[in-house]
Amino acid sequence: MVKPAKNGPLFLYGNLEVCSGTGRTVNRAEEVHLCRCGHSKNKPYCDGTHAKIGFSSED
Template identity: 55%
Template sequence: MNKETLTKKYTNGTITIVWKPGVCIHSGICVRGLPQVFNTSLKPWINMQQASTEQLIAQVSQCPSGALSFYHNDEQDDLTIQVDAETKLEAVPNGPLLVYGNVLIKDAYGHETRKNKVTAFCRCGHSGNKPFCDGTHKKIGFKDGIEP
């Protein structure tokens, strides 16, 4: 199994957090928000017993790439989340283009991928997972020239 398709699940009995490392853009929001839960120096790096279910849901919901998601264990293991909201695009300074909402992406070969909630698209041109951002912009020092 390669990094692009790898999926890991962590549960506290009430919810299950799903982590897709191939989607992660390493924004660090999870680590900064709940460092007692998300600790990259430990294995496993997610310790769900260190926060309440409500805190976990709030933190995972802030993930800009969708690499972290969750579902309630009493619901079907279905990660297709429909967002009923206006589509919004946001250029992250020196980072990806974030698209909020339901998106259908069709590649040059006609393959379609559905993304929901937040999708991070590469703007630096160096992602190993194009058209999606994989965090390479940080490694190469990408600067977009957009002044705040």
């Protein structure tokens, strides 16, 4: 399941595998929060930077 947080990250729930651009698995988890603002220092994961920069989204 994917749920966008208002003015924040994407919340993903389920049996997840996060892969690099080359297809290598970098993380297996049941829940991750992915950056949508593009400014996280821990990409692809959210580090809360969206709140500091005033990121806003339609959803």
